[in-house]
Amino acid sequence: MSALLMEGVTFTYPGAGAPALRDCSFSAANGEVTWLTGALGAGTSTALLVAAGLAPRHTGGERSGQVRALGTDPAEGAAGLGGRVALVLSSPGAQLSGIAETVAQEVAFAPANLGWPATRIHAAVSHALDRMGVAHLAPRGPATLSGGELQRVVIASMLVLEPDLWLLDEPTSALDTTGRSLLHALLRSEAARGAAVVIASEDADGLHPAADRVLVFRQGRPVVEGAPDEVLRGDAIWAAGAGSTTVAALGRASGVASPRPLTVSEGVRRWAR
């Protein structure tokens, strides 16, 4: 079942000469991690904003085509569909409530807005902080955190809701290697729980083992689609202006024909022949 469905969606920001999404169609199924990638300005972040309903409701602009997030048009319903849709932005600082004095209060912000009972909130906050490895930060002020800590806290503040649809825009931008591994494991476990996970990222090294499907965007729509293991080895992803893993990029620069190795161990095996 598709938790997110876009059919023929075109979206233009106010004052922009060209649309950011052009006749964009794709879907994301429950239980799957769908990875959106592409060159700068390819439209992956905009696709997430449209899926969350923030574009055009908050950004302004014009949208045409059909969008269904958990069965409803997100542009018409309330943001986040009562906590069932989680949007994680690339700048964690921009997603803070601005009123929380501690990390625990920050994570509790959305459940409190939804009117959950206090006992349920406290238990869910502890669980979410624990899963993101930041339980020790609970009494700290959000303004005192590092970029990586803040990104984990913002993800925890969405995780606490146990959403059915995850929309993540470059969620590893401030994370270290440990944080990225933790997030990828979390996304897999959320998909295993039955949630649909859509992630826009250029982190090919980290995401290729975590994603079930990759969509390569170019000029506002997906032009290549498939299993990451196949797409990242080939030439089509490069032709679309996106990039693959570091090892695949090294192979391509060295003149290695596709299918190229994706990891160091694969590269060693291939080049040791």
Next chain:
Amino acid sequence: MTARPATLASRAHPFTPLVLTLCIAITALAAAGPLEAGVLYAVTVALAVISGVGRAALRALVPLAPLWFFLFLLHGVMGESPRIDVAGLALSEAGISLALAQAARLGAIATASLALSASFSPARFIDAAAERRWSFAASYLVVATLLALPRFRARAAAILDAQRSRGLRLRGGPLHRLRAIRPVTFPLLLGALAEVDERGFALETRCAAGVTARTPLAPPVDRPADRVVRWLAIGGAVCAMAWRVAG
């Protein structure tokens, strides 16, 4: 935001300092002469000290000092006759009285506002408002208003640091300093506008749109003493207004 030290003001119900500040402002506007305004200013400073936020009275002097000087010039020096001799200066008698009254009014309002800002906890206020079934939009508006100044100040400091790291020099003559205003002020204003937009975006992603019944996470206790202080303040403000209207 960092944890504040526990003071009488920070332990009080969040509505109490807010009501006190509003009532002090109303009473200050109603105070007719320098004596009434002076007494109010003294009471305000005393309340700030007792509440554990006495530093607010000192911090208020920074914006107040140039204002007081300007009032002295405008009313005391340039005011109407008759004139009196004060330390060898021929000053306007009525002007000095007016300047003192206005200076004390401004002092009371500035001290009360900074004391409120120093003790204000947005999370406790939101919890208190949620407990009273205020709409989230209304309580957030109060919080955003009260946090606007400290946020603006923090942003100004960050921009100043950023511009200094890019070579902006703030030392030198007045012309040099004047030139430095633009690269600090423009990003400050544009940043403030962008933050409003950003904050709205953030709140939407955090289920803050259309909140019907927010759960108070740790509702602050509204003690009888809090209620007595609030009613006394409201009563005082009403009496001051009535006195002004009648007098």
